[in-house]
Amino acid sequence: MNDTDTDFVxxxxxxxxxxxxxxxxxxxxxxxxxxxxxxxxxxxLERLAEARSSCQEPGEAKFRVQGLADQVHLSQSALSRLIARLEREGLVARALCEADRRGVFVQLTEEGRRRHAEATPTHRAVLSAHLFPHLVDAGCAPPAEGTAPENAAPGSVRRGP
Amino acid sequence: MNDTDTDFVxxxxxxxxxxxxxxxxxxxxxxxxxxxxxxxxxxxLERLAEARSSCQEPGEAKFRVQGLADQVHLSQSALSRLIARLEREGLVARALCEADRRGVFVQLTEEGRRRHAEATPTHRAVLSAHLFPHLVDAGCAPPAEGTAPENAAPGSVRRGP
DNA sequence: GCGCATTCAATGCACAAGCAATTAATGCGA
DNA sequence: TCGCATTAATTGCTTGTGCATTGAATGCGC
Incomplete structure (x- = not known):
């Protein structure tokens, strides 16, 4: 690899x-x-919510701890504690797995589903506003409902009249 | 923004x-x-090394703590401790700024320059091998001198015979 | 049926990071 | 010149994370 390639990387x-x-x-x-x-x-919460919505039977949205850890790029121990935090707040519930009693199933509670639904617009708005900032300035993204990004210049081009 | 855009983001x-x-x-x-x-x-270390090499006079490669913090996306407190760690290892030196005695200049030591030079090939090799994995498999990147990525499938296409 | 390696989750421990408070130095205005 | 707001860097404290270890449960071989 030459210097130009290296610089690019x-x-x-x-x-x-x-x-x-x-x-x-x-x-x-x-x-x-x-x-x-x-x-x-x-x-x-989002992974759990997705699994639930893509599943016909209610109460089926169960996840093993390790499976979640892989998806959100956390270590198994980090996820164990994270689940503990969410459980303390009542957003998820641990359920024993009867087939393999080493395993633990994690699932959303109603409260958890509610909190996720509430937070989703904020999440999407931040991503839209900050992930591709140049698109925002070019008017290709909405005015970020739910947040007021302070770095949007006063005169920047927006959609609408 | 419609659902398709949101999903894309x-x-x-x-x-x-x-x-x-x-x-x-x-x-x-x-x-x-x-x-x-x-x-x-x-x-x-890299920022400090770059500043030094782009500067004619030796001993001019000085940086304020806050300036470094911005470049590496850390808080000033995090960077303060990081500098302390590097100083403890003898890789950088703090120098008082005489013009403004609140400020602290940070600069590489010879040992620091050496360690950075040693580590750079590893750094570049990892980036080349993992930042654009599809290019590696397509033979557009070198066999990552300095590392042996374990996730390269046995039969994956490599450059050479 | 009995070990024994393996696997899943939880816990002890160390450490890096952020926020808030602190200390030190500057410069501006009365 | 004397405050006083401002800025730079450090330090106290809390928290989240990873590695290594532990404890429990499984299943495979004999």
Whole structure:
């Protein structure tokens, strides 16, 4: 690989780091102060909610801890504690797995479903506003309902009259 | 914004999270066990090294703490402690700023320059191998000198005979 | 039926990161 | 010159994360 390729990869990595820091920072702040949730917490709730909605029978949306950990890029121990936090808040419930009594099934409670539904618009709004900032300025994204991004310049082009 | 747009943004965000987790995980492991450096530590050393090399006079590569913090996406307190760690290892030196005695200049030591130079190939190799994995499999990237990515399938296409 | 390696989740421990409070130095205005 | 707001960096405290370990349960071989 030549120097140009290397520079390109490094630049790409820095851009990735910058975008990750920016978006996850705003997301953390917004989700935390508006809904009392962290980014990882929301992510876990979302996986559980998705599984539930893609499943006909209610009460089927169960997940093993390790399975969730893989999806949200956390270690098994981190997820164990995260689940404990969510359980303390009443957003999820642990259920013994009878087939394999080492395993634990995690599922959303009604309260958990509600909190996730409440937080989703904020989550989407932050992503729309900050993930592709250039699109926002070009008028390709909505005015971010649910948040008021402070970095939107006063004269920036928006959709509408 | 319609559902399709929203889904796209969410998918893009998840892809970003996945790539960030993957690459920074491997990078952390490799840099740590081969050179005793964390990702953030390396990033700071790199900024200092770049500033030095782009500067004619030796000894001019000084940085304010806050300036470094912005570049590596850390809070000033985090960077303050990180600098302290690097200083304890003898990789950087704090220098009082005489013009403004609140400020602190941070600069690389010779040992710091050496460690950064040693670690750079590992850093670049990990990025090349993991940042754009599909390019690696397509033979557009080198066989990642310095690391042996375990997730390269035995039969995957590589450059060479 | 009895070990024994394996697997799943929880816990002890160490550490890095952020927020808030603190200390030190600057510069501006009365 | 004397406050006083402002800025830079450090420190106290809390929290989330990963690694390694532990404890429980499984199933495979004999």
């Amino acid at each position: 490094v630049m790409a990595w820095r851009a990735l780091l910058a975008r990750h820091a920016e978006v996850s920072g705003v997301l953390e702040r917004e989700l935390s102060e508006r809904h009392g949730l962290g980014v990882s917490e929301f992510e876990v | 969410v998918m893009a965000w998840r892809a970003l999270l996945a790539r960030h987790a993957e690459v920074s995980g491997v990078l952390e492991r490799e840099l740590s066990e081969r050179h005793g450096l964390g990702v953030s530590e390396f990033e700071v």
